Amino acid sequence: MKKRINWLLIGVFLVASLLVAYGSNAQEAKMTVLNPLGSTPLIRCVPMAPRLDTLSGKTIYIVNVKFPLTDPFLVEMQKAFAEKYPQAHWVLRDKKGTYFDDDRALWAEIKEKGHGVIMAIGH
């Protein structure tokens, strides 16, 4: 009986020592903070259209979103591309409205008649 009490006391002593050691270390090193970031809605990923294996016979639209002063650059771009890649048909189109506005009719036309699009953002 006495032997059991001694072993019990030694056990308590060891456990208490471990708690002290663990406790003091934990207070120094551990800090738990909350995440300040807001939750963002799930973004539905849309893959890019498959790439063309050739430009021959294809119609490529160059769309000007009407950011200020992009006209001269895109006019030259269309000329340069038509010269360098005459096998493709290069169409320069202005999107309607300002650069904020949607142009569903143009997207429908491109989908029907075009094979590729270059969107000129202007920034």
Next chain:
Amino acid sequence: MRKGMNWLLIGVSLLLTLCWAGPVLAEVTLEVLSPRGEIVAPPTLSPSPRVVDLTGKKIGIYWNGKQGGNNFWDVVEELLKEKLPTSRILRFRGPFDLGERLAGTLAKECDLFIYGVGD
């Protein structure tokens, strides 16, 4: 002997348990250093003794140039002349900081003076 050992073990265990529990119950003390700079106070001066009777005295009015201050002092000059018909009002103007020369002029030419901050 064995009894003594038992009591010793009980005592040490209790002490260690308290050490663990202690920080949970105790206060935290932060000791921080003062960020304030030490100021070497300049020598202090008392204002000049007052001139109890303004009769016949030369009163200086100094305008530091802040806009609109001249209008205020013009009125003060008129009011002082009404109240103290025998006193002379001397007008001065200059920079915010009088400087030695202007201060000397005021001390020499006036019996007392008023400085207008205008702010």
Next chain:
Amino acid sequence: MVTDNFGHDARSAAEDSGMPTLRMVKVPAQEFYKRRISKEEIKPVALESINGLIDALTRPLTTQEANPKPKKVEMSKAIRITAESYELAVEKFNQSFLDNHWGDGLPLIPPTQKRVKWMLAGTGRSPHEVIGTVAPKNGTATIEKIAINAVMAGAKPEYLPVIIAAMEGLTDKNFDLLHVATSSGSFNLLIMVNGPIAKEIKMNSGIGFLGHGWRANNTIGRAVRLSLVNLGYLWPAENDMALIGRPSSHTFYTFAENEENSPWEPYHVSFGYKKENSCVTVSTVGSYEGGMTIYGGGAVAPWTAKSILEKMIKDMKNDRRIFGLFKRGVANPAAHPRKYIMMLHPECAIELQRLGYTRESLQKHFYESTSVPYEDLSQEEIKGIQERIEASIAGGIILADVIPQSRIPVFKEVLKPGGKVPVVISPEEIHIIVGGGIPGYTFSISYIKAPYAPTSHQTKLIRGATLTKAGR
């Protein structure tokens, strides 16, 4: 005589000047400022104050007034804050420091002994070294005190040599700290870093360079702000009378020049420093009207370097108004000559360099293009310039109006037929800096000539650094 809202400031200034018992008569601010436009309007205010004025002049001094004692500032080395947990102790520390006016309104990092020792590892200079005294109350700035404020600001030790150099500039006896710190004009500070240390400590010199998000930029500026608060004993509406407050008041405009994208030598090199040196430039700038003007750049409207240059010159030419406005003994900010910081965005600087400009030739171009031919001056303007020259020689005018002695011969020489009178005191008052990213904006920040000391612009070498290769 002072207005009541400036009463605290006036008493504080009297204490700083060694006259704590100076007699003051207050007039109501609410009435004074709007009524001072004419004698008729201001008469009721003067009437209300006249008896108080006479009393202040004649009533014998009290014993206390006749025997003023210097105000003792209690200095404790360390402050103990106790709470039930670390978080509560930090909260209590922050509240206590703010209540004492030792903070800036944002949470502070507790400057424990350990933390300050960590900060001081950033410099090899002695913690007891005295840098100078900080206006308005002239508290002593030691390396240790600057380090304490740097800890509070959240700075890192490698920033400390930069912060010290900034404080060396601000406490230089030729720098007018009093005006920028206390004026009702809400003036601001530009703190610019040059040299290799900027990259080592990861300072922003590109897009967003005057804004938030870069620890080095923001905490260096904040450490300077806290040092001014605590070493200068500065507090809003007590002696810091910036009526609106300043934009970027917590961190000032702290940034690094964009040396990488600049076509010219770094700014500090143009001052005679070596490229491998690192320097801090501190400069007082305006905040609001007449303070910052954008001339072009950006990503929307088109611009050319030539059109930007023309706009800047046109704007600077308006300073011609100072000619006719100068009246001896009248403190009129509109009559003070100005200093210009021209912040060119990199694309604009590159274009100007392609047009053949160096930093120096650009300064000269601004100076000469804005000078006014004598034949175009009105009689009032000629009179004003003559008066300014005479007053600058005789002395006794506010420093902000003075033409320095070295420049008086230049002004005398051009004030005759065939001459061209400059609106800027000298080309050196126009500082050309390359700042921001691509795309960016070109703008100017200007400031009147300093009223209380010779200059509002100082460049200091960064030295004593231990944790960076640069600044040693």
